[in-house]
Amino acid sequence: MKLIRATAAACEAMAYAHATAFDEKSWREDEFDDLLDGAGIYGFLADDDGQPLGxxxxxxxxxxxxxxxxxxxxxxxxxxxxxxxxxxxxxVAREARLAEAFLEVAVDNDGAIALYAMLGFEKSGLRKAYYDRGPAGFTDALVMRLDLTAAAA
Ligand SMILES: CC(C)(COP(=O)(O)OP(=O)(O)OC[C@H]1O[C@@H](n2cnc3c(N)ncnc32)[C@H](O)[C@@H]1OP(=O)(O)O)[C@@H](O)C(=O)NCCC(=O)NCCS
Structure with a gap:
């Protein structure tokens, strides 16, 4: 497995990985393309010999x-x-000397929350009814924060 820095050339594979990873509405290739043109946007594609993994x-x-x-x-x-x-x-964020990392995660996404906690993220807030799950209704999101100035977990 290797990590490839996200560029326009990786958008098709990123859209495939996104659509495969998420049950909910996935982001199209052109949406990734537009996003990557935005200020401060960066990312990675995990690739196994041409097969997008994440x-x-x-x-x-x-x-x-x-x-x-x-x-x-x-x-x-x-x-x-x-x-x-x-x-x-x-x-990348630490190299850019950024102070904090934030993310939102559904309150019932135990696997992702465990992953973020392993990296040192802590719960810092709650956004009520943040995710629209259609007929299943709305789900709250946890806001999680990591102090990037502290030693890496
Ligand atoms: C959440 C997600 C990104 C985790 O990716 P992954 O490659 O499976 O995670 P890793 O193998 O790197 O897991 C690292 C650690 O995180 C924790 N973890 C990850 N997934 C877990 C799960 N389903 N249940 C419990 N702990 C989990 C474990 O501690 C794990 O270490 P271990 O396998 O040695 O026990 C993946 O399950 C996913 O894409 N889910 C759907 C999309 C999603 O929920 N994205 C996050 C939105 S905020």
């Missing part, structure tokens, strides 16, 4: 980084791909 996309702004999306295809889970993507993305 992706991460982040946005740096005002001394912070926000994780916009992280997804790993079901077949590739629990093999350290998500952790590797997070570590690579946080390393």
């Amino acid at each position: 992706l991460i996309l982040c946005r740096m702004a005002a001394g912070e980084v926000e994780v916009l999306t992280l997804g790993v295809t079901p077949q590739a889970r629990r093999r350290g791909v998500g952790l590797a993507l997070m570590i690579a993305a946080l390393e």
Whole structure:
């Protein structure tokens, strides 16, 4: 497995990984393309010999980084791909001397919350009814924060 820095050339594979990783509405290739043109946007694609395994996309702004999306295809889970993507993305933020990382995660997403906690993220807030799950209703999001100036977990 290798991590490839997200560029326009990786958008098709990132859209595939996103669609495979998420049950909900996935982001199209052209949406990734537009996002990557945005200020402070960066990310990585996890690739196994041409097979997309997962992706991460982040946005740096005002001394912070926000994780916009992280997804790993079901077949590739629990093999350290998500952790590797997070570590690579946080390393970029630390190199840029950003102070904090933030992300939102559904309150019932125990696996992702465990992954973020492993990296040192702590709960810092709650956004009520943040995720629209259609007929299943709305789900709250936890806001999680990591102090990037502290030693890496
Ligand atoms: C959450 C997600 C990105 C994790 O990716 P992954 O590659 O499977 O995670 P890793 O293998 O790197 O896991 C690292 C650690 O995180 C924790 N973890 C990850 N998934 C877990 C799960 N389903 N249940 C419990 N702990 C989990 C474990 O501590 C794990 O270490 P271990 O396998 O040695 O026990 C992946 O399950 C996914 O894409 N889910 C759907 C999309 C999603 O929820 N994205 C996050 C939105 S905020």
